[in-house]
Amino acid sequence: MSLTRQEVQKVSLLARLQLTPDELDLMTAQMGQIVAYVETLSELDTENVEPMAHAVEVANVFAADELRPSLDRAAALENAPHHDREFYLVPAVLGE
């Protein structure tokens, strides 16, 4: 099953990536190739196989509810592209 340009465009919005028309063409072709390759997995019968999401079978890892110091606000905001020394700032969003 091959990917259409429109599908790839939809994915680019989901992924929050802006692609130029040329990039979109190339991406469609390359993703199509890779997707075709990974579809070799469909050869395998995995009906009764448990999925393996983790590489280690560890469970019940918790931390105690004990306060640790937070970052100074200046340090927290230091890496932000745009802030007013109190808040992170982003372009206004209407209706959301």
Place this chain on the structure above:
Amino acid sequence: MSLLRHSAVELLAQLASGQTTSVALTEAYLGQIKQHDPQVKAFLRVDPQRALDRAAEIDQRRRQGEPIGRLAGLPVAIKDLLCTQGEPTTCASKMLEHFKPPYDATVIARLKAADAVLIGKTNMDEFAMGGSTENSAYQKTANPWDLARIPGGSSGGSAACIAAGMAAMAVGSDTGGSIRQPAGLCGVTGLKPTYGRVSRYGLVAFASSLDQIGPLARTAEDAAQLLEVLAGHDPLDSTSVNIPVPKYSQTVKQPLKNLRLGLVREHFGQGLDGEVEAAVRQAVEVYRSLGATVKDVSLPHARFGVATYYIIAPCEASSNLARYDGVHYGHRTDEKELLAGLAAERTALEAAGRHAEVDALDNPLVRMYRQSRAEGFGPEVKRRIMLGTYALSAGYYDAYYLKALKVRRLIRKDFDDAFQDVDLIVGPVTATTAFKLGEKINDPLSMYLVDLYTVSANLAGIGGIAFPCGFSAAGLPIGLQLQAPPFEEERLLRAAHMFQQATDWHRRYPALVS
């Protein structure tokens, strides 16, 4: 013999005996970097003064008889995806060009506590995505054995700097072979520990269920020294395993008796370069001469490893990299240009009467995300984000992601079965020696297939080690890979050390190491 040709273990002994100092050693590496790194381009950043100050401080503490750490005074290079407090950590991405983490990765804290001298941050494929280090946003690292060739990747800078004598040891990370493959291609020793052996806290995530930090060094003994510092439980990483860390640095010297090696049938098929196959088979003979028995084993699902990997890794990556949106850190596009651009698009669409498209235009925030990410990420990172987003999106999850998780279980089971009969699996690291810079850059799929022999260990979560076992006629290193059951790093190191006692491939140096 120049300091640059010594192993880390030898250098630690010299430091301890006063035969050399950390300052002298640091100066030697800095000199080598100054002279050759403009060609090799292994480092993204080196701060000579800082390294020398640190070396001097440790020398002084040593002179005054104060307690010092186990790597005291030894210059160690760090892959630039490990967070170092207050210092840039870029992941070789434009996205993080100005990012200075306010904290140290757990392994960085451990290295500092061991009094290592952090000599610099090494180049890599952007966000560790790639196998050639060509996907760095800043520079392409060369293979010290042939500057026209790639060093492998993604820890290409870390492998190249060891091969080029620019640091005593280096730290890398391995998600699908990113330590073992460049180690193999650069002729150094690199170990990918069992998942959970080393804390991932502070390792900028590529694919969280596959990523693991490990050592790159000249010898297995060196790697043992470094792993002993890196390994151990960390309460900040829920997936780090709470079991004791063996004294690798001591046990590494003990040869393994009655070693049973498994030769994977599927590894010797189509695509394996003749010279590589010959070197690997020769290495197996070395082990046989050391008393090992060798038998054929099968990993029937090994051939599905790359496909499985290229679903799971992009899925996790697409999620892990969602945080780079230009809000709290990282690159943000120019907002004035962005708003002007959006306004122009709107005007153009309205003029053309394309009202449906006007309504579908991104709002400024969405466009800010999309534009910032488009500018901050390189093509390979975008490709993987797109792939992962696609594979997790509504309607495809079961066919791709869930399917891959199931095949992952089968791959793990193959290993479990194989390790019923053998202690270690032996085979090639890569099908070929280092390829030329630019050779595969426009063919993502062929680049992905380079990971054929390495990805399965990450999927299964087991450990593996790569070290040199020969050279091609063209003078390029050929790597041997050993893989072990979970948490048997000690076995990997001892087996590699046995081999290195019997051979001297690991003591060969490219021409630029005088």
Place this chain on the structure above:
Amino acid sequence: MTKPYTVIIGLEVHVQLLTRTKLFCRCSTTFGAPPNTQTCPVCIGMPGTLPVMNRAAFDLALKTAVALNCQIAPFTKWDRKQYYYPDLPKGYQISQYDLPFSHDGFLEISDPKNRFEAKKIGIIRAHLEEDAGKSIHDEVAGQADSRIDLNRAGTPLLEIVSQPDMRSAIEAKAYLSELKLLLTYLSVSDCNMQEGSLRVDANINLHVDTPAGKVATPIVEVKNMNSFRAVERAMEYEADRLWQEWQETQQRLGDVPKQTRGWDDVADVTRAQRHKEESSDYRYFPDPDLVPVRVSEAEIAAARQSLGELPADLRHRLERTHGIKPYDSDVMVSAGRGLVDYFVELAELCGDGKLASNWVQQDVMRTLNEQKIEIEQFSLRPPQLCALLKAIQEGQLDTSRAREVFIEMVASGKSAAEVMKAQGIEKVDENELVELCKELIAANPKIVADIRSGKLQAAGNLIGQAKKKNPNVHPGRLREIVIDLVGKM
């Protein structure tokens, strides 16, 4: 009067759990700190950071689920819910998707005013997740930048999803009140809606009676309801609106996509919110940074053990043991465990549940309200108040004088006996009372005639006159004597 449709309401409630620290890092969860002062690399979602689950958050969640009669999953995991928003720093929220830690429970609701029959509201699931930060938008037409505060990001939330089992706005409000009460009793949340520690979204539609049988209308999700009263009003409004809409459009469930509407508390209406086309593709997948949790039978039993007496049981006990009405038990149980403890001590000391209930609900609760204090801070403890109630029981003073004494006891900190003495209150001798009554009867023939003709309330005038002559007379006893004497005339 019965409407030709049934209202179907299900509620999704998010409550912040009362932990000291966040769900995945150890930053404080205290409300009201200056913006961005309670954050660390983990809750800012900085590269390389990893989450570690807060034990206390899991325990509180488990306790709540057990109290909600939920099944506890022996194996549960954490998933990433992915969407982009500036107050969601990682680009995903850690939540639970297909294997929530609890499911299939219920909460029983009843109405002391009998507006609906007691019933069980099913709980589909309760799961743990992390809260997002706060976005502060420019009020004036979105001119300025939006500001982001991440203090709240990572605060533990329990999401409790009910079955669509509520059939009226009143039931919806009763469910929320009962849920809040339960959570407060368990000390798992302070449920403060103003501070956002309890948030409610509603799903509502109608089952309309038609000649062809019941027809379901499209489901609407209602958000932005900032009080229980707002939920009640919004549900009333929306039910009416849905009925109007059905009459106009005849649209059935499935004909149109689910609509989201926001409640406007000022205008008293719901308004359609803009629909985001791709927002629903959350691309859930298991979070590789967190490991699963296995819960043993022993842990579930321990959680059950830790619950103590829950509000419903407590109400029944008060009614049974102290003979009070459901309405009264509801008022006191709703006022909190401390007040109930106070009442029980008082009732046991004075041996009269109804008397104790009246005093606690009226005078004690009013005083708490006036002084804006909790029962634990109330200076008059049950033994002291009981001394006053004993005096009433013994006829030493009437309720209205007792009230004056109560006020003075609260104000001065003196005992009932001291205040009564200071105010000259003492029990009037029976013979003295009879003499006084005879005097008054002789002096007021017209009133006596009224009483004789059956207007017993006329005796009130005589009692008033008696109290002027001797403020210590007990009006009830006086009234009895007057009526008795007049009857014998």
